[in-house]
Amino acid sequence: MALRGLVALALLVLISRFSSCYLPPTPSSHGFIQCLTENIPSELIFTPGSRNFTGVLVSTIRNSRFLSANTAICIVTVTDASHVQAAVRCGRANGVRLRVRSGGHDYEGLSYRSVRPETFAVVDLADLRAITITTDGEHWAWVDSGATVGELYHTIGKHSTELAFPAGVCPTLGIGGHLSGGGIGSMMRKYGLSVDNVVDAKLVDASGDLLGSRAAMGEDLFWAIRGGGGESFGVVVSWKLRLVKVPSTVTVLRISRTLEQGAVDAVTKWQHVAPTLPDGINMEVLVQGRQAVFQSLYLGACHHILPTLASRLPELNATAADCNEMTWLESAAFINFGNTNTTALLDRSTGRLDSFFKNKSDYVRRAVARGVWLEIFTNWLSTNGSGLLILEPHGGLVGSIPAGATPYPHRSGVLYNIQYVASWSAGDGSSAAMNWVHSLYDFMGQHVSKSPREAYANFRDLDIGENKVVKDVSTFHNATVWGHKYFGSNFQRLATVKGKVDPTDYFRNEQSIPPLLETN
CATH class of the missing domain: 3.30.43.10 (Uridine Diphospho-n-acetylenolpyruvylglucosamine Reductase, domain 2)
Structure with missing residues (x-):
């Protein structure tokens, strides 16, 4: 009878576990x-x-x-x-x-x-937004996930003119979402991605328990939340960030070149130069219409970087007149608003509610030929004045960190990232704009990374795939279609972590990490 009782109990536990999954x-x-x-x-x-x-x-x-x-x-x-x-x-x-x-x-x-x-x-999480800066030999910031990038920058800048954090340029980005996908920014060539500077976190797991430290969650889960995509492993409520040192004076350069002024040649040359410039300068390019805008943040004074630009990228003919010297905090405002009103970084409002857009992304590992850029300017951008390409250079520290150090795999060998943006107003040209961005993306397929065609998780794009749910659990096999594009060979490790911490797939969306289970 005792043996039967044990068997019955074991069977009950097995049924209970199966039921909790399905x-x-x-x-x-x-x-x-x-x-x-x-x-x-x-x-x-x-x-x-x-x-x-x-x-x-x-x-x-x-x-x-x-x-x-x-x-x-x-x-x-x-x-x-x-x-x-x-x-x-x-x-x-x-x-x-x-x-x-x-x-x-x-x-x-x-x-x-x-x-x-x-x-x-x-x-x-918008009201979960406390920011606390501490010092124990180094400078750190505990930041709640609902705080914005602008609020973080403002708090740091008011604390010290020689401290900063490497994150994105958009001030209304929520820290929680930004860190969950990696965190591309204008200082990543010097200090890495945002997630490369996360040293601790607090997370509510799928059972509703608060894991109050890196030690409590374990190294695998801590690895996964630093760039493995939002809404997959739990809810990160707070992050501990390593602050970085910057000079009291930085320089923002903004140089425009039209098609007639040699924009095609400048962009073609930029591809080779930008990823190999000194780590202290990040030069992104905004390409729209018949114009390319070369926008740089340099961690130093203008006269220190001009000779390098003159020798490496003479197509821009950069001069002191193109420089704007200011504090790092002021540069965050200047890049966004064209002025140094730093209090504007605290504005969390959404602005217009008639702004519609569709974004896609690529990574470039081999420079795109000049003839292709000429075609992009003349055949694609000239036919859509609102269409925008944003080119963000890699190289430097972000390119030297091993691909498996965090879930963000786009490291060594990446020249730059492309973000394609199609926008339109309410009831105005949605089908044309969507057709434009999809057609341009198809055209670029032969000129960007392949096998997989890489994409940035923070530029979420459902076109590249959605999860399939079977017995109330997202399947690993179907998710690899999009997962390898975002995470490369890190995707399977992410799914393995998911299988351990949330096997029933409670935290999920159409592109969340699926649990890697035997039933997959």
């Missing part, structure tokens, strides 16, 4: 919201019937394409890690999934919408 609770919106109100202040919970629901929803929607796509049963505007824990536990108990957003810059809106029919709620 038989989730039937979604209960009422039960979920009731659970929330018992654990979170009611003023932080907004249902579609709430007076301010729409205002909260659009508060960080950046792409108007998805204004009407939301079907969330509620939005939870958390202000403490315990609120995130409650949302996860209530969600698990009631079969409600979570979408998590910080700054709302997800290019496909997956941080606040679901493409497939699904019962979900939005956890909005």
Whole structure:
């Protein structure tokens, strides 16, 4: 009888484990919201019937394409890690999934919408935004995921004119989302990506437990959250960042060249030069219409970099008149607004709600031929005045860090990243703009990286693939279609980590990391 009892118990445990994987609770919106109100202040919970629901929803929607796509049963505007824990536990108990957003810059809106029919709620981190700078021989910043890049820059710059953090140029980027995909920025050639400077974190896992340190989550999970894509492994509520030193005076250069002024030759030459310039200078190119704008941040005074530019890239004919010297904090404002009003970095507003866009991305490992650039300028950009290409050079430190050090694999051998941007106004040319960006992307396929054709996870693009869900779990095999493009050979390791920390795939969206399980 004892043996039978043990067998029966083992069978019960096995059935229970199987059920937890494949038989989730039937979604209960009422039960979920009731659970929330018992654990979170009611003023932080907004249902579609709430007076301010729409205002909260659009508060960080950046792409108007998805204004009407939301079907969330509620939005939870958390202000403490315990609120995130409650949302996860209530969600698990009631079969409600979570979408998590910080700054709302997800290019496909997956941080606040679901493409497939699904019962979900939005956890909005915008009010979880504390920033604390500490010193213990080095300088660090603990930053909550809802803080923006602009808020982080402003806090650092007011603390010291000789400290900075390498991150993106857009001030309304949420730190949580930016770090989850890697964090390209204007100092990455000197100091690496944003994630290369993350030293600790606090995360709420799929059980609703708070893992308050790197040690608590383990090295595999800590590795995965630094660039492995948002909304896959849990909710990172706070990050510890290593601050970097910058001179008290930096220089912003902005040089424009039209097609008639030799823009094609300048861009063609730039491909070889920009990734090999001194690490202290980052020179991106914005290509639009018949013009290329070469925009640089140099960590130093103007007269120190001009001789290098004159010898390496004489096509630009850079002079002192092209230089703007200022503090690093002022440069963050200047690059965005054209002036040094640093308080503007604190503005979190979305601006216009009639801005529609579609983005795609590529990586270039072998320079594109001059004839191709001529065709891009004359046949593609000249026919779409709003179409934009942003070229971001690699090389330097970001290119010398091993591809497996973080999930971001686009390291050695990458010359630059391309972001394609198609934009339009409400009801104005959406089909033409979408056709333009897709056609240009197809045209560029023969000139960019191959096998896989690489893409940047933070420039999310559902065109390159979506997850397939079988028995309520995203399948690994189908996800490799897009996963290898974002993460290369790191994708399988990411899926293995996912299988250990969230085997039931609670945290998921259309491009989240699938759990690598035996059943896959």
